Amino acid sequence: MNELIESLIRSPVFGIGISISTFYAGSLLYKRTRSPFMNPLLLSMLMIIALLVSLQITFEDYNQGGQFISFFLGPATVILAVPLYKKISLFRENIIPIIGGIGIGSAAGIVSIILMCKMFGLDELLSVSMIPKSVTTPIGIEISDQLGGLPSITVAAIVFTGIAGILIGPQVCRLFKIDDEVAVGIAIGTSSHALGTTKAVEIGETEGAMSGLAIGIAGLVTVFLAPLLAKLLL
Incomplete structure (x- = not known):
């Protein structure tokens, strides 16, 4: 079981999954509060940091999937x-x-x-x-x-x-x-x-x-x- 979990954490699915899910959760909080301090991106960052620190997951493991999201930064800007x-x-x-x-x-x-x-x-x-x-x-x-x-x-x-x-x-x-x-x-x-x-x-x-x-x-x-x-x- 531990090997399965470690394999999942090191796969791109993990980074992509928590990035999308935390941003979605942040968007729901923002829609309910409409507070500028409840910005979805800020909330997503804080949740991801808390998750990685609490579970002792390295940035390199997270970035296996996170890098795919970063790839779309250029096209999104265009x-x-x-x-x-x-x-x-x-x-x-x-x-x-x-x-x-x-x-x-x-x-x-x-x-x-x-x-x-x-x-x-x-x-x-x-x-x-x-x-x-x-x-x-x-x-x-x-x-x-x-x-x-x-x-x-x-x-x-x-x-x-x-x-x-x-x-x-x-x-x-x-x-x-x-x-x-x-x-x-x-x-x-x-x-x-x-x-x-x-x-x-x-x-x-x-x-x-x-x-x-x-x-x-x-x-x-x-x-x-x-x-x-x-x-x-x-």
Whole structure:
């Protein structure tokens, strides 16, 4: 029996199964509470971590199936172009402020994380690993490799940033009275990439389209700015 259980844990079915089941459970809790702190992704992460720790299951065993879900991250990001296509005329009307806002937001995100790392005395390796925190994971990993960072730290920073965008992004917009649909979408997408975009889509179609647009442009801007600003400020 023990051999059967160990074989199941090490199979891709285990990682895929608990990922889907915990996310489904998180979605049910969110639908009942509608609390931003009951985000399905956040709840799923916490449940998976608790399960792995309590049963002493290694990440490598879990990732036998988890890697298959990660594989679909890229295609899922591309799908975000669909709502943008529906709002292409709005993009053309606001192309200058949109691109300018994304560029300034990306630069501010890079500078702020470098300054905070220096403020808290983090070494250069950790600092460069967290610079791509506001871009989607595939782009962030490549930037981290280019800067000589640790991809595992980069992924953790990206996930944390995305969760923060989901939880507090809309509240920050309300606090500063940012109610323009385009501005809200650009702000969330530039600061918290694909995870934040899931919240922007929930807020409205325009916000989702602009947030999806911001993911791609912010990624390109960060690819060029990250090495330059890292050399100047680190």
